[in-house]
Amino acid sequence: MFALRTLPSFVLAAVLFLISLSGFAAPGSGTAPVSKTAAAKKAASPKKGPSVRRKVETLKPVMAVPTTDIFHDHRPVALAGWVTGADGMPLPGATVWLTGSTHKLATVTNAKGDFVLTLPNNAPVSLTVGFAGYENQTVVLTQPRLQKGLSVELKQTVSRR
Structure with a gap:
């Protein structure tokens, strides 16, 4: 059983x-195999050949291509740094903003010239730093997560009189 x-x-x-x-x-x-009708079999019988x-x-399977860059980490990145003048003194109140991106991110340095900017992911970014009386400086970062600290030194603008 x-x-x-x-x-x-x-x-x-x-x-x-x-x-x-x-x-x-x-x-x-x-x-x-394809089934044939009787008429089709008679018509095909004189011909000698393969069935x-x-x-x-x-x-x-269809390969799906991601719409975002899969080689970069897609978690937020806290980028820290400091801004100084040509003399090495911190610049409190300097503005740091993200340029060349759809994200509108900006921050301002504290009294010690330090800043923290939270980026949406680890993709390459372009940051611009500016302060009144100083020339704007643009910094390009290929992998922001690897930065231990970003030091930006601004040069004073030359005043013409």
């Missing part, structure tokens, strides 16, 4: 055996 747990495997084996005998082509198995077979089309 068969145990109940072997019965489903026996039924599955029997079904697969019957399918293999019937000549049914499973998807992806290559070709399947007609139709290729069974299979679905192929």
Whole structure:
């Protein structure tokens, strides 16, 4: 007597055996025979040649291309740094902003000239630093997460009288 747990495997084996005998082509198995009507068989009988077979089309996986850069970390990055003048003194109140991006991010330095700017991800960015009476300076960072601290030194503008 068969145990109940072997019965489903026996039924599955029997079904697969019957399918293999019937000549049914499973998807992806290559070709399947095409049935012909009696008139088509008579018309094809004088010709000697290979039997007609139709290729069974299979679905192929489609490669999905990401819309963002997968090589950069997509977690927020806290970028810290300090801004000084040409004399090495800190510049409190200097503005640091993100340029060349759709994100509008900016921050202001504290009394010691330090700033922290939280970037949306680790993608390359361009930062501009400015202060009244000094020339704006642009800094390009390829991987902001690797920066231990960004030091920016601004030069004074030359006043013409």
